Amino acid sequence: MSRRILFLFLIFLSWQSQSIAENSAGIVLYMSTGDEVYLLLADHKGSKRGWGAFGGRAESGENPMETAARETEEETRGFFKKEELLKKLKSKTPFIDDDFFMYFLEIDFVPAQRVTNNDLSAGGKDYRERGPFAWIPYSDIKKYLTSPVKGQRHYIDKNFLPKKAKRDYFWKTWIDNMVGAYKSQSIPWDKKIQ
Secondary structure (H helix, E strand, O other): OHHHHHHHHHHHHHHHHHHHHHOEEEEEEEEEEEEEEEEHHHHHHHOOOOOEEEEEEOOOOOOHHHHHHHHHHHOOOOOHHHHHHHHOOOOOOOEEEEEEEEEEEEEOOOOOHHHOOOOOOOOOOOHHHHEEEEEEEHHHHHHHHHOOOOOOOOOHHHHHHOOOOOEEEEEEEHHHHHHHHHHHHOOOHHHHHH
Protein backbone atom coordinates (compact mmCIF):
# COMPACT_ATOMS: atom_id res chain seq x y z
CA MET A 1 0.00 0.00 0.00
CA SER A 2 1.41 3.37 -0.94
CA ARG A 3 2.05 6.00 1.70
CA ARG A 4 -0.58 8.29 0.22
CA ILE A 5 -3.29 5.60 0.34
CA LEU A 6 -2.27 4.68 3.87
CA PHE A 7 -2.41 8.35 4.88
CA LEU A 8 -5.90 8.78 3.36
CA PHE A 9 -7.04 5.58 5.04
CA LEU A 10 -5.83 6.85 8.43
CA ILE A 11 -7.64 10.15 7.89
CA PHE A 12 -10.81 8.22 7.04
CA LEU A 13 -10.50 6.11 10.22
CA SER A 14 -9.97 9.25 12.28
CA TRP A 15 -13.05 10.86 10.71
CA GLN A 16 -15.12 7.71 11.35
CA SER A 17 -14.16 7.56 15.03
CA GLN A 18 -14.99 11.24 15.42
CA SER A 19 -18.38 10.81 13.76
CA ILE A 20 -19.20 7.89 16.05
CA ALA A 21 -18.34 10.04 19.07
CA GLU A 22 -20.76 12.72 17.86
CA ASN A 23 -23.74 10.36 17.78
CA SER A 24 -26.39 10.44 20.46
CA ALA A 25 -28.33 7.45 21.73
CA GLY A 26 -30.96 6.56 24.26
CA ILE A 27 -33.41 4.00 25.55
CA VAL A 28 -37.18 4.10 25.84
CA LEU A 29 -37.98 1.88 28.84
CA TYR A 30 -41.49 0.42 28.74
CA MET A 31 -43.76 -2.19 30.28
CA SER A 32 -46.92 -3.88 29.00
CA THR A 33 -50.05 -4.52 31.04
CA GLY A 34 -53.12 -5.88 29.27
CA ASP A 35 -54.14 -3.47 26.53
CA GLU A 36 -51.80 -0.63 27.52
CA VAL A 37 -48.09 0.05 27.32
CA TYR A 38 -46.48 2.44 29.79
CA LEU A 39 -43.24 4.35 29.26
CA LEU A 40 -40.96 5.31 32.13
CA LEU A 41 -40.18 8.97 31.51
CA ALA A 42 -38.47 11.73 33.46
CA ASP A 43 -38.47 15.48 33.56
CA HIS A 44 -35.27 17.42 32.82
CA LYS A 45 -34.19 19.18 36.00
CA GLY A 46 -32.93 22.71 35.63
CA SER A 47 -34.23 23.16 32.09
CA LYS A 48 -37.51 23.77 30.32
CA ARG A 49 -37.16 20.78 27.98
CA GLY A 50 -39.93 18.75 29.59
CA TRP A 51 -40.51 15.00 29.89
CA GLY A 52 -38.86 12.32 27.79
CA ALA A 53 -37.00 9.03 27.78
CA PHE A 54 -33.28 8.70 28.49
CA GLY A 55 -30.25 9.43 26.34
CA GLY A 56 -27.53 11.82 25.34
CA ARG A 57 -24.27 12.34 23.49
CA ALA A 58 -21.60 9.71 23.12
CA GLU A 59 -18.34 9.89 24.98
CA SER A 60 -15.11 9.28 23.11
CA GLY A 61 -14.86 5.69 21.86
CA GLU A 62 -18.43 4.70 22.70
CA ASN A 63 -20.69 2.96 20.22
CA PRO A 64 -24.41 3.90 20.24
CA MET A 65 -25.42 0.93 22.42
CA GLU A 66 -22.83 1.85 25.05
CA THR A 67 -23.95 5.48 24.96
CA ALA A 68 -27.60 4.51 25.39
CA ALA A 69 -26.83 2.24 28.35
CA ARG A 70 -24.51 4.73 30.09
CA GLU A 71 -26.88 7.64 29.62
CA THR A 72 -29.82 5.59 30.87
CA GLU A 73 -27.88 4.54 33.97
CA GLU A 74 -26.94 8.16 34.68
CA GLU A 75 -30.39 9.57 33.97
CA THR A 76 -32.18 6.97 36.10
CA ARG A 77 -29.93 7.89 39.05
CA GLY A 78 -28.08 4.59 38.74
CA PHE A 79 -31.25 2.55 39.23
CA PHE A 80 -30.76 0.69 35.92
CA LYS A 81 -27.14 -0.42 35.56
CA LYS A 82 -25.19 -0.03 32.32
CA GLU A 83 -23.93 -3.64 32.31
CA GLU A 84 -27.44 -5.09 32.67
CA LEU A 85 -28.83 -2.76 30.02
CA LEU A 86 -26.05 -3.74 27.60
CA LYS A 87 -26.88 -7.44 28.03
CA LYS A 88 -30.53 -6.78 27.21
CA LEU A 89 -29.76 -4.47 24.28
CA LYS A 90 -27.53 -6.94 22.40
CA SER A 91 -30.53 -8.43 20.58
CA LYS A 92 -32.14 -5.03 19.83
CA THR A 93 -31.97 -3.00 16.65
CA PRO A 94 -32.26 0.75 17.21
CA PHE A 95 -34.42 3.19 15.34
CA ILE A 96 -31.99 5.68 13.78
CA ASP A 97 -33.07 9.27 13.17
CA ASP A 98 -30.21 11.30 11.69
CA ASP A 99 -27.52 10.93 14.36
CA PHE A 100 -29.78 9.62 17.17
CA PHE A 101 -30.03 5.90 17.95
CA MET A 102 -33.21 5.02 19.89
CA TYR A 103 -33.52 1.61 21.53
CA PHE A 104 -36.75 0.23 22.96
CA LEU A 105 -36.41 -2.04 25.99
CA GLU A 106 -39.21 -3.79 27.87
CA ILE A 107 -38.65 -3.93 31.62
CA ASP A 108 -40.51 -5.19 34.66
CA PHE A 109 -42.59 -2.68 36.59
CA VAL A 110 -40.81 -0.71 39.27
CA PRO A 111 -42.55 2.14 41.11
CA ALA A 112 -41.40 5.44 39.63
CA GLN A 113 -40.85 6.76 43.15
CA ARG A 114 -38.18 4.09 43.71
CA VAL A 115 -36.22 5.47 40.78
CA THR A 116 -36.72 9.03 42.07
CA ASN A 117 -35.49 7.97 45.53
CA ASN A 118 -32.52 5.90 44.35
CA ASP A 119 -29.33 6.49 46.35
CA LEU A 120 -27.26 9.16 44.61
CA SER A 121 -24.04 8.65 46.58
CA ALA A 122 -22.45 6.43 43.89
CA GLY A 123 -22.97 8.91 41.05
CA GLY A 124 -21.82 12.40 40.27
CA LYS A 125 -23.74 15.35 38.88
CA ASP A 126 -24.90 13.26 35.91
CA TYR A 127 -27.08 11.23 38.30
CA ARG A 128 -28.92 14.40 39.32
CA GLU A 129 -29.97 15.80 35.95
CA ARG A 130 -33.35 14.02 35.66
CA GLY A 131 -36.40 13.61 37.84
CA PRO A 132 -39.04 13.17 38.92
CA PHE A 133 -40.05 9.98 37.11
CA ALA A 134 -43.46 8.71 36.02
CA TRP A 135 -45.10 5.91 34.04
CA ILE A 136 -46.95 7.56 31.14
CA PRO A 137 -49.42 5.49 29.09
CA TYR A 138 -48.54 5.20 25.42
CA SER A 139 -52.13 6.15 24.55
CA ASP A 140 -51.43 9.59 26.05
CA ILE A 141 -48.39 9.92 23.76
CA LYS A 142 -49.65 8.26 20.58
CA LYS A 143 -52.10 11.06 19.78
CA TYR A 144 -49.07 13.34 19.27
CA LEU A 145 -47.35 10.80 17.02
CA THR A 146 -50.24 10.20 14.63
CA SER A 147 -51.07 13.89 14.11
CA PRO A 148 -48.01 15.90 15.10
CA VAL A 149 -48.34 19.67 15.01
CA LYS A 150 -44.97 21.35 14.50
CA GLY A 151 -44.12 24.04 17.02
CA GLN A 152 -46.97 23.12 19.35
CA ARG A 153 -46.29 22.02 22.93
CA HIS A 154 -47.63 18.55 23.71
CA TYR A 155 -49.10 18.24 27.18
CA ILE A 156 -49.29 15.25 29.53
CA ASP A 157 -52.45 14.48 31.48
CA LYS A 158 -51.53 15.75 34.97
CA ASN A 159 -53.15 12.67 36.53
CA PHE A 160 -50.12 10.66 35.38
CA LEU A 161 -47.54 13.01 36.88
CA PRO A 162 -46.28 13.25 40.46
CA LYS A 163 -47.78 16.10 42.47
CA LYS A 164 -44.48 18.00 42.63
CA ALA A 165 -43.87 17.91 38.86
CA LYS A 166 -42.77 21.34 37.61
CA ARG A 167 -43.58 20.73 33.95
CA ASP A 168 -46.51 18.95 32.32
CA TYR A 169 -45.36 18.68 28.72
CA PHE A 170 -43.16 16.39 26.61
CA TRP A 171 -39.73 17.39 25.38
CA LYS A 172 -40.17 18.43 21.74
CA THR A 173 -37.02 16.66 20.52
CA TRP A 174 -38.11 13.40 22.15
CA ILE A 175 -41.59 13.63 20.58
CA ASP A 176 -39.97 14.31 17.18
CA ASN A 177 -37.85 11.15 17.57
CA MET A 178 -40.93 9.15 18.58
CA VAL A 179 -42.81 10.48 15.53
CA GLY A 180 -39.98 9.17 13.34
CA ALA A 181 -40.07 5.78 15.08
CA TYR A 182 -43.86 5.65 14.71
CA LYS A 183 -43.80 6.53 11.00
CA SER A 184 -41.12 3.92 10.29
CA GLN A 185 -43.07 1.29 12.28
CA SER A 186 -40.13 0.88 14.68
CA ILE A 187 -42.14 1.01 17.91
CA PRO A 188 -42.14 -2.66 18.98
CA TRP A 189 -45.47 -2.79 20.79
CA ASP A 190 -47.52 -0.74 18.32
CA LYS A 191 -48.62 -3.71 16.20
CA LYS A 192 -49.78 -5.62 19.29
CA ILE A 193 -52.16 -2.95 20.61
CA GLN A 194 -53.68 -1.40 17.45
